[in-house]
Amino acid sequence: MSNIRKIHNQLQNKEISCLELIKNKLDLLKSNTHHTVNSLLDNTALALAKKVDAKIANGETIGLLEGIPFGIKDVYMVQGTYTTASSDLLKQYKSSYTATAIQKLLDAGAIPLVKENGDSFGHGSSSENTIFGAVKNAINPDLVAGGSSGGSAVNVAKEYTVFSIGGDTGGSIRQPAGYNNVYGLKPTYGRVSRFGILAYASSTDCVGPIAKSIEDIRIVLNTMSGKDVKDQTTYKSEEIAKEAILNANEIKTVGYFKNFIENKAIDAKVKADFLASIEKIKATGITVKELDFFESDTLVSTYYTLAMAETASNLSRLDGTNYGARIEGDNLKDTYAITRSENFSEETKRRIVGGNQVLSQGFSDEIYLKGLNLRDQISENFEKDFKEVDIILSPVTPNNPPKIGDSLKDPLAMYLSDAYTVGFSLGQLPTLTVPQGTATGLQITAAKNNDELVLKFANFLKDTI
């Protein structure tokens, strides 16, 4: 059942008032102990709710998203709000403009409630690398929420927001969605404008929705999609119709990566549950093919090498000159260095240093160019695979969520835990996490620009496993 449609009907039929709805959600967010909130947008939200109520009282019809409360990962610009990236460096930074994807939701009448906690600058897979306190898992608060969009996934899972907008560079929507048993979509790269997101790795950064139903994902995706002159990697996409994703008869063949499953790193239960899901799919008459893919360490190393190079470049402007928490030194360079040393987290510094190593003379041929070549090989492999199969299915993570505190002790282990998500990012493919199949869900991937097929298969899986 679509929560958006349910609330829309309740508002339109005057079963609830928008003000009452927004107040209730704000109270839940304020009193929550999962550390999901960086800042509340309460004044704006309450004012917008009153306008929606006035419209309904006036007998006017409201749009589907009008009055629907949502959350925004704290890496998106929303004019006049603090946009901290969960970092000390931008703790007092106020957005001067609004991100395109968010503006489209505002134009549709959705009401933003909260800027959500996550790993600082998207650097992490657990939402512990933040100045606002580690985000606690919605199901078991002793465990991490996943990351980097951890606060967004928990807010949706706990129904503090109806949907939230996360950001996914290497799995940052899909993995927390899996850890908190909700839906999370990384659309095809370029389907949704990146204008106004604090850039992490620009060649894989994607804007996407987290929600409790496939229909809600579809509604929000349609609203945010489209070509944007402010992000020249965007493309014009067709709206996905509600009816278009109800029937999955055209899906004849599903593939999965053999080496993801025949692997020492995967938890025995995750493996068994995944294979049981495959059997259920086979039982419907769909052909299932085992596919060859790159080893996990190659995928993770390629992704992190390129992402670190890009983030070192993207974050080089954060030096306290025009904005940010400047700490004065003896001279300009000293001011840069002290400001960055004191205000970036250890994980962010690790990635910036790694990125500058990758890009420096002597290293770039051996590592960066080779990384780019590997990325091309990975993308070509996907092109080949999608000539043989319609959908690729995979677990979201090899293991269950770790306990809070454990990931920070071992960065390499944290990087390797992203093994199942990063490949699809490098391929710029549409991938959806569904809260089914294994304890941390399943990922459904289709060929580039085929986000519709992903949603179709999700509907099919909902009724199948």
Add this chain to the structure above:
Amino acid sequence: MSKIMTVDVLSSIKGAKESEAVSKLFEVIKSTNATTANNVNTNAVALNDLREDVVIHSPQAEKDIIIENFPREKNGYLVVAKVIEE
């Protein structure tokens, strides 16, 4: 100034050192074979679809927030460190 720049200088981060975990990732890349793969991720915009090369002035509200974000101000001027130095 030495032509060899260390990672702390390159990164503008005092005392920055190479990470063992990250070095392990690089070792994996070094040990793989490069092939003649084609770049299939072409995200470049077409030449006939470029943005117009014109100045678009931001609304005053946007300019005000940009100034508000500036770390230091003195007598109506925005304060930065001297640029010419060494």
